[in-house]
Amino acid sequence: xxxxxxxxxxxxxxxADARHYARYALQGSRAIPDHSxxxxxxxxxxxxxxxxxxxxxxxxxxxxxxxxxxxxxxNHFDADFSSGTTQAFDSFYFRHRYKKxxxxxxxxxxxxxxxxxxxxxxxxxxxxxxxxxGDALVLSYPFCDTGNFYNINVLExxxxxxxxxxLDMCYYPLTNNDCDSDFNYKCIDTIAFSLSKxxxxxxxxxxxxxxxxxxxxxxxxxxxxxxxxxLSAFIGLRLIDKYSVSYxxxxxxxxxxxxxxxxxxxxxxxxLFGIGDESWDIYSRRNLLSVYQLTYDTSMFCNRICLxxxxxxxxxxxxxKNVYPT
Amino acid sequence: MKGSKMYIQLEFDEINKSPECxxxxxxxxxxxxxxxxxxxxxxxxxxxxxxxxxxxxKSPRDTLVDSKGIIVEDKNFTLTKITIDYYDxxxxxxxxxxxxNDGNVYPSCLFFGPPGKFIINLENPILPWxxxxxxxxxxxxxxxxxxxxxxxxxxxNLLKQI
Numbered sequence: 001x002x003x004x005x006x007x008x009x010x011x012x013x014x015x016a017d018a019r020h021y022a023r024y025a026l027q028g029s030r031a032i033p034d035h036s037x038x039x040x041x042x043x044x045x046x047x048x049x050x051x052x053x054x055x056x057x058x059x060x061x062x063x064x065x066x067x068x069x070x071x072x073x074x075n076h077f078d079a080d081f082s083s084g085t086t087q088a089f090d091s092f093y094f095r096h097r098y099k100k101x102x103x104x105x106x107x108x109x110x111x112x113x114x115x116x117x118x119x120x121x122x123x124x125x126x127x128x129x130x131x132x133x134g135d136a137l138v139l140s141y142p143f144c145d146t147g148n149f150y151n152i153n154v155l156e157x158x159x160x161x162x163x164x165x166x167l168d169m170c171y172y173p174l175t176n177n178d179c180d181s182d183f184n185y186k187c188i189d190t191i192a193f194s195l196s197k198x199x200x201x202x203x204x205x206x207x208x209x210x211x212x213x214x215x216x217x218x219x220x221x222x223x224x225x226x227x228x229x230x231l232s233a234f235i236g237l238r239l240i241d242k243y244s245v246s247y248x249x250x251x252x253x254x255x256x257x258x259x260x261x262x263x264x265x266x267x268x269x270x271x272l273f274g275i276g277d278e279s280w281d282i283y284s285r286r287n288l289l290s291v292y293q294l295t296y297d298t299s300m301f302c303n304r305i306c307l308x309x310x311x312x313x314x315x316x317x318x319x320x321k322n323v324y325p326t
Numbered sequence: 327m328k329g330s331k332m333y334i335q336l337e338f339d340e341i342n343k344s345p346e347c348x349x350x351x352x353x354x355x356x357x358x359x360x361x362x363x364x365x366x367x368x369x370x371x372x373x374x375x376x377x378x379x380x381x382x383x384k385s386p387r388d389t390l391v392d393s394k395g396i397i398v399e400d401k402n403f404t405l406t407k408i409t410i411d412y413y414d415x416x417x418x419x420x421x422x423x424x425x426x427n428d429g430n431v432y433p434s435c436l437f438f439g440p441p442g443k444f445i446i447n448l449e450n451p452i453l454p455w456x457x458x459x460x461x462x463x464x465x466x467x468x469x470x471x472x473x474x475x476x477x478x479x480x481x482x483n484l485l486k487q488i
Contacts, residue, residue, distance in 0.1 A: 005474075005481035014413065015453050015478050022477070319488035 044238040061237040073183040077210035080223030088192035088209040096136035106145025140168040147270030158187035173198035174270035206236040276303035335409040343401035346383040384441040422446035
Protein backbone atom coordinates (compact mmCIF):
# COMPACT_ATOMS: atom_id res chain seq x y z
CA UNK A 1 0.00 0.00 0.00
CA UNK A 2 2.82 2.37 0.90
CA UNK A 3 4.41 1.96 -2.50
CA UNK A 4 1.12 2.78 -4.23
CA UNK A 5 1.00 5.97 -2.18
CA UNK A 6 4.60 6.64 -3.08
CA UNK A 7 3.75 6.48 -6.79
CA UNK A 8 0.81 8.80 -6.18
CA UNK A 9 2.90 11.24 -4.13
CA UNK A 10 5.57 11.14 -6.81
CA UNK A 11 2.93 12.17 -9.32
CA UNK A 12 2.08 15.11 -7.04
CA UNK A 13 -1.40 13.86 -6.25
CA UNK A 14 -3.43 15.32 -3.40
CA UNK A 15 -4.43 12.93 -0.63
CA ALA A 16 -7.89 12.39 -2.04
CA ASP A 17 -6.55 11.56 -5.50
CA ALA A 18 -3.71 9.51 -4.06
CA ARG A 19 -6.14 7.50 -2.02
CA HIS A 20 -8.22 6.75 -5.06
CA TYR A 21 -5.14 5.83 -7.08
CA ALA A 22 -3.60 3.68 -4.35
CA ARG A 23 -6.73 1.60 -3.91
CA TYR A 24 -6.96 0.76 -7.57
CA ALA A 25 -3.34 0.75 -8.66
CA LEU A 26 -2.44 -2.88 -8.12
CA GLN A 27 -5.67 -4.37 -9.38
CA GLY A 28 -6.92 -5.34 -12.78
CA SER A 29 -4.88 -6.77 -15.62
CA ARG A 30 -3.91 -3.91 -17.85
CA ALA A 31 -1.05 -4.63 -20.23
CA ILE A 32 2.39 -3.28 -19.45
CA PRO A 33 2.83 -0.01 -21.38
CA ASP A 34 6.11 -1.06 -22.93
CA HIS A 35 7.66 1.92 -24.76
CA SER A 36 8.92 -0.07 -27.71
CA UNK A 37 5.52 -1.62 -28.27
CA UNK A 38 3.87 1.75 -27.94
CA UNK A 39 6.17 3.18 -30.60
CA UNK A 40 5.48 0.24 -32.88
CA UNK A 41 1.75 0.81 -32.54
CA UNK A 42 2.18 4.50 -33.35
CA UNK A 43 4.30 3.68 -36.39
CA UNK A 44 1.78 1.08 -37.54
CA UNK A 45 -1.05 3.60 -37.41
CA UNK A 46 1.04 6.08 -39.39
CA UNK A 47 1.97 3.42 -41.93
CA UNK A 48 -1.62 2.26 -42.23
CA UNK A 49 -2.71 5.74 -43.26
CA UNK A 50 -0.08 5.80 -46.01
CA UNK A 51 -0.47 2.42 -47.70
CA UNK A 52 -3.17 0.93 -49.89
CA UNK A 53 -5.50 -1.01 -47.65
CA UNK A 54 -5.90 -4.62 -48.64
CA UNK A 55 -7.48 -7.60 -47.01
CA UNK A 56 -4.12 -9.34 -47.16
CA UNK A 57 -3.08 -7.69 -43.91
CA UNK A 58 -6.16 -8.94 -42.15
CA UNK A 59 -5.71 -12.48 -43.41
CA UNK A 60 -1.96 -12.49 -42.85
CA UNK A 61 -2.49 -11.51 -39.24
CA UNK A 62 -4.88 -14.37 -38.62
CA UNK A 63 -2.80 -16.88 -40.58
CA UNK A 64 0.48 -16.00 -38.91
CA UNK A 65 -0.94 -15.84 -35.43
CA UNK A 66 -0.73 -19.55 -34.65
CA UNK A 67 2.93 -19.62 -35.75
CA UNK A 68 3.53 -16.65 -33.51
CA UNK A 69 1.96 -18.53 -30.61
CA UNK A 70 3.92 -21.66 -31.45
CA UNK A 71 1.07 -24.04 -30.74
CA UNK A 72 0.97 -26.63 -33.54
CA UNK A 73 -2.27 -28.15 -32.22
CA UNK A 74 -4.09 -25.05 -33.43
CA ASN A 75 -3.75 -26.45 -36.95
CA HIS A 76 -6.71 -28.65 -36.12
CA PHE A 77 -8.94 -25.61 -35.75
CA ASP A 78 -10.32 -22.90 -38.02
CA ALA A 79 -9.00 -19.43 -37.32
CA ASP A 80 -10.80 -16.15 -37.61
CA PHE A 81 -10.34 -12.57 -36.47
CA SER A 82 -11.88 -11.69 -33.15
CA SER A 83 -12.44 -8.35 -31.48
CA GLY A 84 -10.38 -9.41 -28.51
CA THR A 85 -11.43 -12.58 -26.74
CA THR A 86 -14.73 -10.92 -25.98
CA GLN A 87 -16.25 -11.47 -29.40
CA ALA A 88 -15.35 -15.14 -29.15
CA PHE A 89 -17.04 -15.32 -25.75
CA ASP A 90 -20.21 -13.74 -27.06
CA SER A 91 -20.29 -16.09 -30.03
CA PHE A 92 -19.84 -19.08 -27.71
CA TYR A 93 -22.59 -17.90 -25.37
CA PHE A 94 -25.00 -17.56 -28.25
CA ARG A 95 -24.15 -20.87 -29.87
CA HIS A 96 -24.73 -22.71 -26.59
CA ARG A 97 -27.50 -20.52 -25.21
CA TYR A 98 -29.70 -23.49 -24.39
CA LYS A 99 -27.02 -25.15 -22.29
CA LYS A 100 -26.11 -24.39 -18.71
CA UNK A 101 -22.90 -22.36 -18.53
CA UNK A 102 -20.30 -23.45 -16.03
CA UNK A 103 -17.03 -22.10 -14.77
CA UNK A 104 -14.73 -22.36 -11.79
CA UNK A 105 -14.75 -19.81 -8.99
CA UNK A 106 -12.30 -17.11 -9.98
CA UNK A 107 -13.22 -17.08 -13.64
CA UNK A 108 -13.38 -13.82 -15.58
CA UNK A 109 -16.22 -11.67 -14.22
CA UNK A 110 -17.35 -10.74 -17.72
CA UNK A 111 -18.89 -14.21 -18.05
CA UNK A 112 -20.73 -13.95 -14.76
CA UNK A 113 -21.96 -10.48 -15.61
CA UNK A 114 -23.35 -11.60 -18.96
CA UNK A 115 -24.96 -14.72 -17.65
CA UNK A 116 -26.53 -12.99 -14.67
CA UNK A 117 -27.75 -9.96 -16.54
CA UNK A 118 -29.27 -12.04 -19.34
CA UNK A 119 -30.93 -14.59 -17.04
CA UNK A 120 -28.87 -17.36 -18.55
CA UNK A 121 -28.69 -20.61 -16.60
CA UNK A 122 -25.24 -20.98 -15.06
CA UNK A 123 -23.38 -22.01 -11.91
CA UNK A 124 -19.89 -22.41 -10.49
CA UNK A 125 -18.36 -25.87 -10.61
CA UNK A 126 -18.01 -27.22 -7.09
CA UNK A 127 -17.61 -30.63 -5.48
CA UNK A 128 -21.33 -30.65 -4.73
CA UNK A 129 -22.23 -29.28 -8.15
CA UNK A 130 -19.98 -31.01 -10.72
CA UNK A 131 -20.14 -30.84 -14.48
CA UNK A 132 -22.98 -32.75 -16.11
CA UNK A 133 -24.25 -33.36 -19.62
CA GLY A 134 -26.03 -30.32 -20.96
CA ASP A 135 -23.38 -27.94 -19.60
CA ALA A 136 -21.10 -25.63 -21.57
CA LEU A 137 -17.78 -24.86 -19.92
CA VAL A 138 -15.73 -21.65 -19.98
CA LEU A 139 -12.16 -22.18 -18.86
CA SER A 140 -9.36 -19.66 -18.75
CA TYR A 141 -5.93 -21.15 -19.30
CA PRO A 142 -3.84 -19.72 -17.63
CA PHE A 143 -6.50 -19.30 -14.97
CA CYS A 144 -7.98 -15.84 -14.63
CA ASP A 145 -7.81 -15.79 -10.83
CA THR A 146 -4.08 -16.46 -10.61
CA GLY A 147 -2.56 -16.24 -14.07
CA ASN A 148 -1.28 -19.78 -13.49
CA PHE A 149 -1.34 -22.87 -15.66
CA TYR A 150 -2.93 -25.94 -14.15
CA ASN A 151 -3.85 -29.47 -15.07
CA ILE A 152 -6.64 -29.35 -17.63
CA ASN A 153 -7.70 -32.95 -17.34
CA VAL A 154 -11.23 -31.67 -16.91
CA LEU A 155 -11.24 -31.69 -20.73
CA GLU A 156 -11.39 -35.48 -20.70
CA UNK A 157 -14.48 -35.31 -18.54
CA UNK A 158 -15.97 -32.77 -20.93
CA UNK A 159 -15.33 -35.09 -23.87
CA UNK A 160 -17.05 -37.97 -22.11
CA UNK A 161 -20.03 -35.79 -21.15
CA UNK A 162 -20.28 -34.04 -24.50
CA UNK A 163 -19.68 -30.63 -22.92
CA UNK A 164 -18.48 -27.92 -25.32
CA UNK A 165 -15.55 -25.94 -23.94
CA UNK A 166 -14.30 -22.43 -24.54
CA LEU A 167 -10.64 -22.02 -23.65
CA ASP A 168 -9.76 -18.41 -22.88
CA MET A 169 -6.02 -18.11 -23.41
CA CYS A 170 -5.59 -14.35 -23.27
CA TYR A 171 -2.86 -14.63 -20.60
CA TYR A 172 -0.86 -17.17 -22.57
CA PRO A 173 1.52 -14.59 -24.16
CA LEU A 174 2.35 -13.37 -20.64
CA THR A 175 3.89 -16.72 -19.73
CA ASN A 176 6.90 -18.79 -20.68
CA ASN A 177 4.47 -20.86 -22.81
CA ASP A 178 5.37 -23.97 -20.84
CA CYS A 179 2.02 -25.67 -20.65
CA ASP A 180 0.01 -28.60 -21.87
CA SER A 181 -0.95 -27.35 -25.33
CA ASP A 182 -1.98 -30.60 -26.92
CA PHE A 183 -5.60 -29.49 -27.20
CA ASN A 184 -6.44 -32.72 -28.93
CA TYR A 185 -9.87 -32.90 -27.34
CA LYS A 186 -13.05 -33.08 -29.32
CA CYS A 187 -14.88 -31.12 -26.61
CA ILE A 188 -12.94 -27.96 -27.42
CA ASP A 189 -15.32 -25.71 -29.27
CA THR A 190 -13.36 -22.46 -29.11
CA ILE A 191 -9.89 -21.29 -28.16
CA ALA A 192 -9.68 -17.52 -27.80
CA PHE A 193 -6.56 -15.35 -27.85
CA SER A 194 -6.08 -11.65 -27.58
CA LEU A 195 -3.24 -9.14 -27.69
CA SER A 196 -4.93 -6.96 -25.08
CA LYS A 197 -3.17 -8.41 -22.06
CA UNK A 198 0.30 -8.68 -23.50
CA UNK A 199 0.49 -5.41 -25.40
CA UNK A 200 -1.12 -2.06 -24.58
CA UNK A 201 -3.62 -2.31 -27.41
CA UNK A 202 -6.76 -3.34 -25.52
CA UNK A 203 -8.79 -0.56 -27.10
CA UNK A 204 -7.99 -1.77 -30.61
CA UNK A 205 -9.67 -5.12 -29.84
CA UNK A 206 -7.17 -7.45 -31.51
CA UNK A 207 -7.63 -11.18 -31.17
CA UNK A 208 -7.90 -14.48 -32.96
CA UNK A 209 -10.44 -17.19 -32.37
CA UNK A 210 -9.92 -20.87 -33.15
CA UNK A 211 -13.00 -22.99 -33.51
CA UNK A 212 -13.92 -26.53 -34.18
CA UNK A 213 -14.12 -27.05 -37.94
CA UNK A 214 -17.85 -27.71 -37.83
CA UNK A 215 -18.57 -24.19 -36.53
CA UNK A 216 -19.81 -21.66 -39.05
CA UNK A 217 -21.38 -18.80 -37.14
CA UNK A 218 -21.77 -15.07 -37.62
CA UNK A 219 -18.23 -14.36 -36.52
CA UNK A 220 -16.82 -16.82 -39.00
CA UNK A 221 -19.02 -15.40 -41.71
CA UNK A 222 -17.64 -11.95 -41.03
CA UNK A 223 -14.12 -13.26 -41.20
CA UNK A 224 -14.81 -15.03 -44.50
CA UNK A 225 -15.99 -11.79 -46.11
CA UNK A 226 -13.25 -9.64 -44.52
CA UNK A 227 -15.81 -7.71 -42.53
CA UNK A 228 -13.50 -6.89 -39.67
CA UNK A 229 -11.45 -4.04 -38.29
CA UNK A 230 -8.58 -3.65 -40.75
CA LEU A 231 -6.61 -1.17 -38.68
CA SER A 232 -6.68 -3.43 -35.64
CA ALA A 233 -5.54 -6.40 -37.71
CA PHE A 234 -2.80 -4.29 -39.26
CA ILE A 235 -1.51 -3.21 -35.85
CA GLY A 236 -1.69 -6.82 -34.70
CA LEU A 237 0.28 -7.93 -37.74
CA ARG A 238 3.02 -5.40 -37.12
CA LEU A 239 3.23 -6.44 -33.46
CA ILE A 240 3.51 -10.17 -34.08
CA ASP A 241 6.00 -9.54 -36.88
CA LYS A 242 8.22 -7.50 -34.60
CA TYR A 243 7.92 -9.20 -31.21
CA SER A 244 8.07 -12.83 -30.19
CA VAL A 245 5.24 -14.27 -28.14
CA SER A 246 7.53 -14.28 -25.10
CA TYR A 247 8.85 -10.73 -25.60
CA UNK A 248 7.08 -9.26 -22.58
CA UNK A 249 7.73 -12.33 -20.44
CA UNK A 250 11.43 -12.29 -21.24
CA UNK A 251 11.76 -8.62 -20.37
CA UNK A 252 9.77 -8.65 -17.17
CA UNK A 253 10.30 -12.10 -15.64
CA UNK A 254 13.33 -10.96 -13.61
CA UNK A 255 11.52 -7.86 -12.47
CA UNK A 256 8.53 -9.95 -11.47
CA UNK A 257 10.78 -12.18 -9.38
CA UNK A 258 12.44 -9.18 -7.75
CA UNK A 259 9.13 -7.53 -6.87
CA UNK A 260 7.60 -10.75 -5.55
CA UNK A 261 10.65 -11.40 -3.43
CA UNK A 262 10.58 -7.89 -2.00
CA UNK A 263 6.84 -7.73 -1.34
CA UNK A 264 6.49 -11.39 -0.37
CA UNK A 265 4.21 -12.31 -3.23
CA UNK A 266 4.09 -15.60 -5.11
CA UNK A 267 5.07 -15.04 -8.74
CA UNK A 268 2.32 -16.01 -11.14
CA UNK A 269 3.00 -17.94 -14.35
CA UNK A 270 1.77 -14.75 -16.01
CA UNK A 271 4.40 -12.09 -15.66
CA LEU A 272 1.82 -9.41 -15.01
CA PHE A 273 0.84 -10.80 -11.61
CA GLY A 274 1.97 -11.79 -8.15
CA ILE A 275 -0.31 -13.58 -5.72
CA GLY A 276 -0.72 -12.05 -2.28
CA ASP A 277 -1.80 -13.54 1.05
CA GLU A 278 -4.48 -12.02 3.29
CA SER A 279 -2.25 -9.02 4.04
CA TRP A 280 -3.07 -7.98 0.47
CA ASP A 281 -6.82 -8.07 0.99
CA ILE A 282 -7.01 -4.36 0.25
CA TYR A 283 -6.30 -5.38 -3.33
CA SER A 284 -9.01 -8.01 -3.44
CA ARG A 285 -11.52 -7.92 -6.28
CA ARG A 286 -13.76 -5.54 -4.34
CA ASN A 287 -13.38 -2.69 -6.78
CA LEU A 288 -13.72 -4.87 -9.85
CA LEU A 289 -16.84 -6.52 -8.44
CA SER A 290 -18.19 -3.07 -7.79
CA VAL A 291 -17.52 -1.99 -11.38
CA TYR A 292 -19.24 -5.13 -12.67
CA GLN A 293 -22.06 -4.62 -10.18
CA LEU A 294 -21.60 -8.16 -8.89
CA THR A 295 -22.09 -9.09 -5.25
CA TYR A 296 -19.74 -11.96 -4.47
CA ASP A 297 -17.72 -12.36 -1.32
CA THR A 298 -14.23 -11.12 -2.13
CA SER A 299 -12.71 -13.93 -0.07
CA MET A 300 -13.77 -16.34 -2.82
CA PHE A 301 -10.99 -14.99 -5.00
CA CYS A 302 -7.21 -14.81 -4.84
CA ASN A 303 -5.48 -11.52 -4.16
CA ARG A 304 -4.14 -11.25 -7.67
CA ILE A 305 -1.78 -8.30 -7.61
CA CYS A 306 -1.19 -6.49 -10.89
CA LEU A 307 2.51 -5.56 -10.99
CA UNK A 308 2.09 -3.19 -13.90
CA UNK A 309 2.33 0.08 -11.87
CA UNK A 310 5.58 -1.13 -10.33
CA UNK A 311 7.04 -1.98 -13.74
CA UNK A 312 5.98 1.48 -14.87
CA UNK A 313 7.75 3.12 -11.92
CA UNK A 314 10.78 0.91 -11.81
CA UNK A 315 13.26 3.61 -10.82
CA UNK A 316 11.06 4.70 -7.96
CA UNK A 317 10.74 1.08 -6.87
CA UNK A 318 14.51 0.62 -6.86
CA UNK A 319 14.96 3.76 -4.76
CA UNK A 320 12.17 2.63 -2.44
CA LYS A 321 13.81 -0.76 -1.97
CA ASN A 322 17.05 0.87 -0.89
CA VAL A 323 15.54 2.82 1.97
CA TYR A 324 12.53 0.85 3.04
CA PRO A 325 13.04 -2.27 5.12
CA THR A 326 11.09 -5.34 4.09
CA MET B 327 1.97 28.12 20.00
CA LYS B 328 4.37 26.58 17.53
CA GLY B 329 3.23 23.75 15.30
CA SER B 330 3.12 23.01 11.63
CA LYS B 331 2.74 25.73 9.06
CA MET B 332 -0.59 26.50 7.39
CA TYR B 333 -0.59 28.22 4.02
CA ILE B 334 -3.82 30.16 3.72
CA GLN B 335 -4.97 31.51 0.36
CA LEU B 336 -7.99 33.78 0.26
CA GLU B 337 -9.75 34.81 -2.92
CA PHE B 338 -12.07 37.78 -3.19
CA ASP B 339 -14.28 39.14 -5.91
CA GLU B 340 -16.61 42.10 -6.56
CA ILE B 341 -14.36 44.44 -4.64
CA ASN B 342 -16.00 47.86 -4.54
CA LYS B 343 -14.64 51.25 -3.37
CA SER B 344 -11.29 50.07 -1.99
CA PRO B 345 -12.28 48.13 1.08
CA GLU B 346 -9.67 47.11 3.63
CA CYS B 347 -9.50 44.07 5.79
CA UNK B 348 -7.53 42.38 8.53
CA UNK B 349 -6.92 38.64 8.59
CA UNK B 350 -6.49 36.88 11.92
CA UNK B 351 -5.80 33.32 12.99
CA UNK B 352 -6.56 32.70 16.65
CA UNK B 353 -6.56 36.48 17.10
CA UNK B 354 -3.04 36.81 15.71
CA UNK B 355 -2.92 39.45 13.00
CA UNK B 356 -1.61 37.97 9.74
CA UNK B 357 -2.55 40.69 7.27
CA UNK B 358 -3.94 44.15 7.21
CA UNK B 359 -4.53 46.39 4.24
CA UNK B 360 -6.38 46.69 0.96
CA UNK B 361 -8.68 43.86 -0.06
CA UNK B 362 -7.17 42.28 -3.17
CA UNK B 363 -8.29 39.42 -5.35
CA UNK B 364 -5.73 37.18 -3.67
CA UNK B 365 -4.38 37.46 -0.15
CA UNK B 366 -1.96 34.75 0.96
CA UNK B 367 -0.76 34.32 4.52
CA UNK B 368 1.09 31.77 6.63
CA UNK B 369 0.27 30.71 10.14
CA UNK B 370 1.99 28.25 12.39
CA UNK B 371 -0.02 26.26 14.89
CA UNK B 372 -1.33 22.89 15.92
CA UNK B 373 -4.99 22.05 16.51
CA UNK B 374 -7.96 24.41 16.36
CA UNK B 375 -7.75 27.55 14.31
CA UNK B 376 -10.27 30.39 14.24
CA UNK B 377 -9.72 32.15 10.95
CA UNK B 378 -11.25 35.63 10.88
CA UNK B 379 -11.45 38.26 8.16
CA UNK B 380 -12.48 41.66 9.43
CA UNK B 381 -13.92 44.45 7.31
CA UNK B 382 -11.94 47.33 8.79
CA UNK B 383 -12.70 50.52 6.90
CA LYS B 384 -16.45 50.60 6.45
CA SER B 385 -18.31 53.65 7.65
CA PRO B 386 -21.91 54.85 7.07
CA ARG B 387 -20.59 57.43 4.60
CA ASP B 388 -19.54 54.60 2.25
CA THR B 389 -23.15 53.68 1.54
CA LEU B 390 -24.99 55.98 -0.86
CA VAL B 391 -28.73 55.63 -1.22
CA ASP B 392 -31.21 57.27 -3.56
CA SER B 393 -34.33 59.17 -2.60
CA LYS B 394 -36.19 55.88 -2.17
CA GLY B 395 -33.59 54.51 0.19
CA ILE B 396 -32.19 52.08 -2.35
CA ILE B 397 -28.42 51.59 -2.17
CA VAL B 398 -26.83 52.92 -5.36
CA GLU B 399 -23.20 52.74 -4.30
CA ASP B 400 -21.44 50.92 -1.50
CA LYS B 401 -18.11 49.74 -0.22
CA ASN B 402 -18.15 45.96 -0.07
CA PHE B 403 -16.51 42.76 -1.29
CA THR B 404 -17.14 39.02 -1.48
CA LEU B 405 -15.05 36.09 -0.34
CA THR B 406 -15.07 33.44 -3.06
CA LYS B 407 -12.61 30.80 -2.00
CA ILE B 408 -10.45 29.65 0.89
CA THR B 409 -7.58 27.29 0.15
CA ILE B 410 -5.51 25.85 2.96
CA ASP B 411 -2.29 24.03 2.14
CA TYR B 412 -3.56 23.83 -1.46
CA TYR B 413 -6.84 22.16 -0.45
CA ASP B 414 -9.81 24.15 -1.65
CA UNK B 415 -12.34 24.10 1.18
CA UNK B 416 -15.04 24.24 -1.47
CA UNK B 417 -18.49 24.09 0.13
CA UNK B 418 -16.98 23.94 3.61
CA UNK B 419 -16.43 27.67 3.33
CA UNK B 420 -20.15 27.99 4.00
CA UNK B 421 -19.71 26.48 7.46
CA UNK B 422 -18.95 29.95 8.73
CA UNK B 423 -20.56 33.04 10.22
CA UNK B 424 -20.44 36.72 9.48
CA UNK B 425 -20.62 38.59 12.77
CA UNK B 426 -21.59 42.20 12.18
CA ASN B 427 -20.42 44.93 14.52
CA ASP B 428 -24.04 45.61 15.49
CA GLY B 429 -24.23 42.10 16.94
CA ASN B 430 -26.17 40.44 14.14
CA VAL B 431 -24.85 37.03 13.10
CA TYR B 432 -25.32 35.92 9.49
CA PRO B 433 -24.60 32.21 8.97
CA SER B 434 -22.95 31.17 5.70
CA CYS B 435 -22.43 34.73 4.53
CA LEU B 436 -19.46 35.42 2.30
CA PHE B 437 -20.57 38.95 1.48
CA PHE B 438 -18.78 41.73 3.34
CA GLY B 439 -21.44 44.43 3.44
CA PRO B 440 -21.90 45.70 6.97
CA PRO B 441 -18.80 46.29 9.07
CA GLY B 442 -17.99 43.08 10.87
CA LYS B 443 -16.01 39.88 10.81
CA PHE B 444 -16.19 36.63 8.84
CA ILE B 445 -15.27 33.67 11.08
CA ILE B 446 -14.59 30.04 10.20
CA ASN B 447 -13.24 27.36 12.51
CA LEU B 448 -10.66 24.94 11.12
CA GLU B 449 -8.05 22.44 12.25
CA ASN B 450 -4.37 22.22 11.51
CA PRO B 451 -3.24 20.00 9.86
CA ILE B 452 -6.09 20.69 7.49
CA LEU B 453 -6.21 17.41 5.60
CA PRO B 454 -7.68 15.09 8.27
CA TRP B 455 -10.25 17.77 9.08
CA UNK B 456 -11.01 18.28 5.40
CA UNK B 457 -11.39 14.57 4.66
CA UNK B 458 -13.58 14.01 7.68
CA UNK B 459 -15.78 16.96 6.79
CA UNK B 460 -16.15 15.96 3.15
CA UNK B 461 -17.14 12.44 4.20
CA UNK B 462 -14.62 10.81 1.91
CA UNK B 463 -16.45 12.10 -1.09
CA UNK B 464 -13.70 10.96 -3.41
CA UNK B 465 -13.84 7.35 -2.27
CA UNK B 466 -17.29 6.69 -0.96
CA UNK B 467 -17.47 5.92 2.72
CA UNK B 468 -14.49 3.63 2.93
CA UNK B 469 -13.27 3.28 6.49
CA UNK B 470 -9.74 3.70 7.74
CA UNK B 471 -9.00 6.94 6.00
CA UNK B 472 -6.73 7.78 8.94
CA UNK B 473 -4.59 4.76 8.10
CA UNK B 474 -4.54 5.80 4.45
CA UNK B 475 -3.52 9.27 5.48
CA UNK B 476 -0.57 7.83 7.41
CA UNK B 477 0.49 5.98 4.26
CA UNK B 478 0.24 9.18 2.27
CA UNK B 479 2.13 11.19 4.88
CA UNK B 480 4.83 8.53 5.08
CA UNK B 481 5.06 8.34 1.29
CA UNK B 482 5.43 12.11 1.00
CA ASN B 483 8.23 12.09 3.57
CA LEU B 484 9.85 9.06 2.01
CA LEU B 485 9.89 10.81 -1.31
CA LYS B 486 12.17 13.46 0.17
CA GLN B 487 14.66 10.78 1.19
CA ILE B 488 14.89 8.77 -1.99
